Amino acid sequence: MTEQSLQEEPLVVRGKLEIPYKQFVGSVASKFLIEIRDNKKIFGMRCPECNRVYVPSRSICPKCMCRMDEWVEVSDRGTVLTYTVVNYKEPTHPVEPPFVYGIIQLDGADTGIVHFIAGVDPEELKVGLRVQAVFKAERQGSMLDIKHFKPL
Numbered sequence: 001m002t003e004q005s006l007q008e009e010p011l012v013v014r015g016k017l018e019i020p021y022k023q024f025v026g027s028v029a030s031k032f033l034i035e036i037r038d039n040k041k042i043f044g045m046r047c048p049e050c051n052r053v054y055v056p057s058r059s060i061c062p063k064c065m066c067r068m069d070e071w072v073e074v075s076d077r078g079t080v081l082t083y084t085v086v087n088y089k090e091p092t093h094p095v096e097p098p099f100v101y102g103i104i105q106l107d108g109a110d111t112g113i114v115h116f117i118a119g120v121d122p123e124e125l126k127v128g129l130r131v132q133a134v135f136k137a138e139r140q141g142s143m144l145d146i147k148h149f150k151p152l
């Protein structure tokens with residue numbers, strides 16, 4: 001094998017890493033998660049230019065590229081924008097399959113959050129389904145402090 005053929009046919013090895021880590025989530029995400037943890041309240045940020053309310057909260061409006069600093073409490077109830085039923089197991093999934101991931105637009109928000117939808121027969125799932133957050137009894141400051149969303 002020549003040096004030239006090695007350069008033309010690079011070998012790529014694929015694998016998976018599972019690495020424990022911790023990171024500071026930033027001041028905006030900290031307040032967002034602390035309100036869920038301590039008060040079971042969900043807050044978004046309103047853009048001063050386009051007036052959109054972003055949930056989860058974020059500091060910069062991706063549409064206007066301006067800084068946001070107005071906190072807005074939104075409802076723990078919302079509408080399913082889309083969903084999928086997950087039937088396979090992955091180490092990164094926090095629950096056992098089958099389960100449902102959905103994008104839920106909370107009342108008062110202009111964006112959707114990704115979360116679990118439970119307590120509903122997959123046959124009854126539909127876009128437009130009204131749902132409500134179910135908070136865990138013991139919360140630790142993560143999106144998983146919301147256990148899932150259930151139908152209203």
Ligand SMILES: [Zn+2]
Nearest residue numbers: 047050061064
């Ligand atoms: Zn904006």
